[in-house]
Amino acid sequence: MHEPDLHPLQPAAPADRAVLPGDAAPRWVAIRPLAPRHRPRIADHLLALPPHDRALRFGYVASDEQVARYVAQLDFERDEIFGIFNRRLQLVAMAHLAFQGAAEQPPRAAEFGVSVAAHARGRGWGARLFDRAVLHARNRHVDTLLIHALAENKAMLHIARRAGAKVELEGSDATALLRLPREDFASHLEALFERQVAEWDYGLKLHARRIDAWLALLGEMPASLRLPPPGSRDVPPDPRPQTRGSRVPPGV
Numbered sequence: 001m002h003e004p005d006l007h008p009l010q011p012a013a014p015a016d017r018a019v020l021p022g023d024a025a026p027r028w029v030a031i032r033p034l035a036p037r038h039r040p041r042i043a044d045h046l047l048a049l050p051p052h053d054r055a056l057r058f059g060y061v062a063s064d065e066q067v068a069r070y071v072a073q074l075d076f077e078r079d080e081i082f083g084i085f086n087r088r089l090q091l092v093a094m095a096h097l098a099f100q101g102a103a104e105q106p107p108r109a110a111e112f113g114v115s116v117a118a119h120a121r122g123r124g125w126g127a128r129l130f131d132r133a134v135l136h137a138r139n140r141h142v143d144t145l146l147i148h149a150l151a152e153n154k155a156m157l158h159i160a161r162r163a164g165a166k167v168e169l170e171g172s173d174a175t176a177l178l179r180l181p182r183e184d185f186a187s188h189l190e191a192l193f194e195r196q197v198a199e200w201d202y203g204l205k206l207h208a209r210r211i212d213a214w215l216a217l218l219g220e221m222p223a224s225l226r227l228p229p230p231g232s233r234d235v236p237p238d239p240r241p242q243t244r245g246s247r248v249p250p251g252v
Contacts (some may be wrong), residue, residue, distance in 0.1 A: 029125060031132050031194065034081040034094065036074075041091040042081070043071045049115060056153055057115050080136050084125055092120040095129040097136060100146075109144040110137045114156070127159050134163065135191055138183045147176035 034042065046054075047068075051061045062070070074081060074096070083094035093116040099107035112133050116126050137145055147165065149156045151174045157167055160176035167176045 029084055029123070029128055031082050031084055031129065032199070033195065034076070034083050034091075036076050038081075038083070038091070039071050039074070042074070042083075042094060043068060045083075045091040045094060045117065046071065046115065048117060050118065053115070053118065056150055057113070059148075059150070080133075080140075082129070082132060082136075084120075084129070086120070092117045093125045093129060095133055097133045099140065099142065106141055108142060109146060110140075110142045111146045111148065113147075126155060127162075130159050130163065132194065134178075134180060135194075138180050139188055139191055141183065143180050143182075145178040145180055147178070149174050149176070 046057070047064060049057060054060075054062045054067070058066070058070070078099055080097040080099075081094065082097075083091045086092050093114070095112065095114040098111045098113070100109040100111065101107045110133075112130065114126055114129050114133075134145060145165075147156065147160050149160075151157075151169050151172050153174070157174055157176065160178065161167055163178055165176040165178035167174055
């Protein structure tokens, strides 16, 4: 039996719970560009998807080997891959913006795919990643965004329709086509701001993780080796003999 190839953007996702009309807008979250060094975290994220979610993401229940091959084939130079990290620096959501056409020519179209970890849904992050993809596609002179999804993926199709995409259903498959406005100064400024804030957010989380690791290590040390916190009254007595009437203060 022929094994289907993993296209970078086979049916797109479990995107997230649909943000229905009247719902609050998705809250802001830092979205960071991903690089080749993030392949292990991307693999961890995708491999953690249950079978049904893998079917939504790839169009069939991809095996671990197929997921690993997809991650290995990601083209970080041509495409744009970005994600959301939690405070433990685990990748909990990611999007893949795959640019179409010959590599030597500027792309005019791009495909969008997204996945959100089951425990991180209901926060509008699928919609936030979609908005980020639209922004980056515009700034790369792309005028058409494509989304291939299963017809049962109501959340993804709702996100596409909300953005103004034309959705066509054919059996169990759906295709959404969104025409994008041209880039402008505001779109480039927004992308720059988002990137800088995301880098700051990631650095803050990384620093917090290092502090957590240091505190954990400190907790494993014997009590006799721990330094008392600054200002603590539990300071060990000075072991040096004191001379009665000495004017020299202890510890000098």
